[in-house]
Amino acid sequence: MDGFDFSPGAQIPLQGSGGQAVATNALASAAYRDSDVTEILKANSEWHKSEVKAGSSKLFKSEYFKPNLGEAFCRAVQDRMLGGGRGALIQSFGLDPQTVVEHCLSASGLRRARDRKLTLVTVLFGVLFLPGFLLWVLVFRLRDSFNKSKDVAFRSLGTILLLVVAGLAVAFLVVMPLTGLIALYLRAAVVAPVLGWLLAKRIAESSAKDMRVRWEGLLSGSGVIAKIPEAAPKNPNETAREALRQGLEKLSAEQQSNSVFYAGPKGILGMGTRWGSWQLAEELVSADPAKEIHQFRSWDVVRAIHDQLKLLERGPLNTGGFTAPSVKHWIVSPVGEDAGSVSRPEGEDVATFQIKPHEIQRICNHQQFGSGDRHYLGVQFTLWEGQLVLTMLITVTVLHETLRIEVTGHALGPVHPLFLTKPAGRTKTVKKAVRFWETRSISLPLVKAEEVVRLALRAPLTWYPPLLEYFGGKIVLPEPFGLRHAWAAKPWGHRFMADDAMRTAAPVLRVVHSAAMQVLKEHGVDTERFNSRSMALSGAVQEAAPKKADVYDA
Template sequence: MPDVPRESLNFAATESLSSLAYRDGPLTGLTDSVESVSHKEGRHGLFVPTIGEAFCRAVVKRTTGKTRKPLVPSYGADPRRVVEHCLEAEKIRHERDRRLTGVAVVFGLLFLPGTLIWLAAFKIRDLSTPERRSLYGGVALTVAALLAVLLLLRPFASGWVGLYVRVMMLVPVLGWFVAFRICRRTADQLRLRWNEVLDGSGLGPVVPEIVPMGPQDTRAEELKKALELLEAEQETNVLQYAGTKGILGLGKRWGSWHMAEQIDPAEGIAEIRTFHPWDVLRRIEDRLREMSRSTMPAENGIPDMRVTHWMVMSIPEGADEISRPSNADMDGYRYRNSAMTSLANKQQFGRGPRHYLGTQFVLWGGQLVVTLLVTVTLLHHTLRVEVTGHALGPMAPMFNKKASRAEIQVPRPGRPWEERTKQLPIVAADEVVRLTLRAPFTWPWGEPILDWLGGTLKLPEPFGLRHAWAVRPWSDRFMADDALRVATPVLRTVHKATMEFLEDHDVEVERFGNRAGMLGGEVQGARASKADVYDAD
C-alpha cells in the first residue's frame, strides 16, 4: 500500500491532541498557551503534575467517568483515539511508578530520617524564587551533604543504631541513582511515542486494559463500554448555541448572508403550489451533495464534504453544562429524522430549538473545520433563506511541538566573555525526586490524595476534546483563505437550488434573483467578522 499523506487521513488534529498525553515539562507550558484551561493549585510544589500527567488524568476522568456530564462533539478529531493514547501513556507511567514505589520503600521509607532531611533541602529549593533558586537550593543541598558526611564519620551512637545513623543519609542518595535510571528509561520511551504520534507513524495506541480477560474483569468491561459510549456520543446531531461563543463544536459565526422576499405567484399564474420549508431544504440538500463532483477538469469538486441536518438549542453563554432532549424524539444521541422534519417545518419564531442544514468541510487534517449553515424560514408570505459561516481553528502551536532537549547558554570555561550552548538533562534531579515522591500515591487509593497535594488540570466547560483547545483560524493566512473561498460556491449553490424550487412551484423569482445577485457580489468580498456581536446600543 503506498504511503498516504498525513493530511488526507484527517489525523493531524487527533495526533496533536494525543501527543499531549506523552509530554513532560511544567504544566504552565499548557496553561500559558491555552487560555481556556487552568491549573487548580495543590498544597505542595513537589507533587505538581507535568503536562502529560495532568492531561491524561483530566481527560480520562472527564470522558470515561461513571457520572460524567455530556460532551461537546469533536468534529475534525477522533476523541476515542485520544483517550486511548492517554490510557497507554498512563500505563507506561504506572509501570514506572510501581518500580519507583519499591525504590521509595526500600531506599526512602526504611531510612526515613535521612530522607526527610534531603526532602527538606529540595523543598527549600522549590519554595525559592526563580532568581534565587540556584543560590538557596545549592546552599540547602550543600548543608545536607555536609551533614551526611558528618554522620558518616561521627555518628552520635554506637552498635546497630550507629551503623543506621552512618548510612541513613547515604542510602537515599543511592536510591536517587536507581530512581534516576528508571525515570530516564521511561522518559525516553514517552518521548519516542510523543514524536511517533506527531510524525503520523500509524502506530495506534496499545491499550490491553479495554479487552476483558474474563467475566470477572468488570473494570475492563466498564472501560470498554465507556469508550463505546464516547464514540456514539460524537455522532449526535443535537448542538448548542452559546451566545458569542458560537455553536459549541463548530466555532464562532464569522459571516452571514440572507435573502428574504415576498412570495407571489408568477405572471399568469393564479396561485402558487404550496410547500413547506422542509421541501426547500431537501432541494438545497440535494444540490449541496452534488458539490463533491465537478464537470470542470483537474478534480475541481470540493472534497471532504459532510452535509447533515442539525437541531440546535440555545444555552446561556456562561453555562457550564450542556443537555440534550430525553423525549421520544431522540434515538440514543440522535434527533429522529421525523422530528427533524417537523422541526424544520415549524415557524421557528419564538422559544425553542432551531433546525440547520449544515455543509461541513474538515480541512488541514482536522486543524480547520469550516461549517456553513442554512436556515429556511417561512413567515406569512415571506421566505427567508440564510447562510451563516462558522469556523473552528487549529490548536495552539505548542500542540505540534516535538520532543527536544532544553538548552541554555553558559560561559565558556576560561573565556567568560564567550558563551556556549549546553543541553540540559532530560530528567533533572528535582524531577527524579518529584516522581519518586508521587509514585506511592499513583495507585487508585492514592489518586484523590495526589490531586489534593499537587492540584489538577481544570478543563473548560462545556468540554469537548476538539473545541476546548482551538485558537483563531484567521492568524494563518492559508486557513483564512480556505474558509472564505468555500463560502462563495456554497452560497451560490443554495441560491440556485432555491430559485429552481420556487420556479417549480410557480413563484415569481425576479426579486429573489435580484437579491441573489447582490449577495453573489457581496460574498466575493467576504471577510471574517464578529457576526455574533451586535452593535445595537
C-alpha cells in the same frame, strides 16, 4: 454507565482518520508531555479558559506533589470524557476524540508501571530509612526555595547547602559516637536514600525518554499506537474493563450526534463563531395570477438543497476544487453565553444521541418561530488535516407569505500552537577549555534532581488519584467541554486558511439559491424578485472581510 451498549462487541478502535491526523495527534501529544502544568494556560482562548487549581491541603502543600502537564491533562480528560455520570460533551469536529482519550489511557498506564517501580524504591530506600529520607527531602526542599530567588548569589546558597549537608553526612558516617545496630541503621539511613535516588533517577530517565519518543512520534506522524489492553475485556466478570469499553463506545456515539448548541457570541459550540451571514427573504407570489401557488413546505426546499450540496465536489473544470464535504441535518439548541453545561435531547425521538429523521423533518417545518430547537442543514469541510473546520449552515423559514433562506459561515481554527511544539532536550552553554572566549552547548540529563524527588514522593500515592489532586492540584477544563473547540485558535491569522474560509461561501451560496429557485418554479412561484436578490447577494458574498456576525451592535 446507563446500561445501553453502543457496540456489537469488545473492540479496540483504530487511530484517527488520515484527514484529521494533525489535530488529533497534536492534542494526543499532550498526554506524554513533561512540561509545567501551567503551560496549558497559554492555550486559553477568548471564550474557553482552562484553569490550574492548586492543591487544597495546607499541610502537604509542596511543589513535589504538583503534577506536570501530561499527568494533569490525562487525569482531567479521562475523568471528563469517561467518568461515571459525566455531562454532555461537545463534538470535536476535525479530530477523533476517542484516539486522544486512548493516548491519555496509554500514557497513564506507562506512568503507573513507572510508579510501581518507584514505589518499591521509595519503600525500600526511603520509608525503611525514614530519618535519613526526611532529612534529604528537607535539604532538597530548602535548596529549591533558594533557587527560586532572583538574586544569583542567594540562589547559589542552595548548592552550597547541599554540599555542606553532604559533607556533614560523610563526617557523620566516619565519627559516629554510637555503636551496635542503631549505629548501623543510622549509617544506612544516611546512605540508603542517596542510593535510592540514583536508582529512581535511572527509572525516571528511562520513562522520560520513552514518553518523549511518543510525543515526538505523534507530531512527526510516525504512527504511535496507544496501548490500552484494559479496554478489551476477556470475560464477562471483568466489569472495570467492560465499563471502559462501553465508555469509549459511548464517546464515539456522542461524537456522531446531530445535535449542537448555539451559545450566543461564542457561536455554535464545536463549529466556531459565525463570521458571515447572507439572507434571501422575498414574498411568495404566484407566477400565474389566475392560479394559486402549489403547496410546499420548508422541508421540500431543504431536501432539494441537500441533494445539490452533495454534488459540490463536482465541477466543470479539472482543477481540483472542493474536497468531498459532509452534508448533514443539524438540530440546534440555544444555550446561554455563560452556560456551565449542556444537555442533549432525550426521549423516543432520539436514539444513541441521534435525533430521528421524522423529528428532524417536524422541527424543520414547524419550529421556525418562538421557543424550541431549530433545524439547520450543514455542509462541512475538514481541511488542513483537521486544523481547519469550515461549516456553512442553511436554514429555510416561511412566515406568512415570506420565504427566508439564510446561509451562515462558521470557522474553527487550528489547534493552539502549544500542542504542536516538539520536545527539546535540556542543554547548557559553557566556555571551551582552551579557547575560553568561545562557548559550546552540552546536553544535560532529561530529568532534574528535583524531578526525581517529585516522582518518588508522588509514586506511592498514584493508586488513588483524588488524593494526589488534593495535595498537588489539577487542571479544571472549560465547560461546556469539547476537545477541539476548547483549544482552537482563530483561523484568520493564517492567510491560506482565511482564504479557504472565504472562498467556500460563494459556491455554497449559489448552489443553495439555485436549488431553492428550482423548487419555487416547480410550485408555481414567481422567482423574479428572488433572482434579483440572489444576484445582489452573489456580489456581496465576494467581499473578503470576515466579521463577528454573532456580536450584535445593539
